[in-house]
Amino acid sequence: MNTSAPSSRRRKGTVAALVTAAVFALGCSVGGDIVAYDLPAESARYTFEAETNGVKTVWEYTSDKPAEGDASELQPCMGDVLGNNMAACRPEPLIFLKYDLGLALDNTARAGVAHRITVVGYYQERLTAPPSVTSLRVEASFDGGQTWKAATTQAAGKNTFTVEIKHPHRSQGAEAVGLRISATDSGGNTVKQTLPTAYRLR
Structure with missing residues (x-):
């Protein structure tokens, strides 16, 4: 601030x-x-x-x-x-991120299928003229962050994006999903957030 x-x-x-x-x-x-x-x-x-x-x-x-x-x-x-x-x-014009990971009651997602999540960018309420989030890039890791694969993102409303992540099968050794999210807004501000284990696969 x-x-x-x-x-x-x-x-x-x-x-x-x-x-x-x-x-x-x-x-x-x-x-x-x-x-x-x-x-x-x-x-x-x-x-x-x-x-x-x-x-x-x-x-x-x-x-x-x-x-x-x-x-x-x-x-x-x-x-x-x-x-x-x-x-x-x-407040500073920092981009914050919130997630709807679309998980089951046990906080897991199915392996071996395409899974959809929603990411919303937002700002502090005291910011009188907040910018708009213009782009979002999401990468997923299934090996503890050793490698990352780009997911498909699509704009779905103001500062809102849907993301499709293709889960590998459990037989391929995948147990959890890590996420790396990068966002940019109309003011040129950026955020990069890394969640080593966002959720687990079942």
Whole structure:
């Protein structure tokens, strides 16, 4: 998250990252892990990385100085909450991913068939003018990440994509499916998320 400080050259930012195994959320939260950092006032490209339980996410995004109108009265800036920085702020334009893996009640999928999942890109609600996710690439691994095969993706609505993954038979040694997802939006921001074991085969 960016905040504009009184200085014309520097501004203060606060990020609160709450990370789960497969779905990542990042935003202002008093109860989260808070990391403060300084960013130049001019527009620049940044990389943010997070990893938990083996799931790795890498964001690349463009950040610039926020305007006063970017702050929300319903969800105030962290500086407003803590009372130590009253400057304008807004979330970074990070792409987050959520999944409908189409699994059975035991969280498995059938081996030896084509399986469909849905991937949705989204942004923090406080982002006043979020970009649109324009492309999605999905790769699947059936050998613990040693090799990856591209899956077929198709746009299915705003920021939504369906993915068809061809599962090998269990007799071929496949027990689980790993996923590697890359998305790009209209602002040139990207995310790459790797789930070593997204689900198991039966």
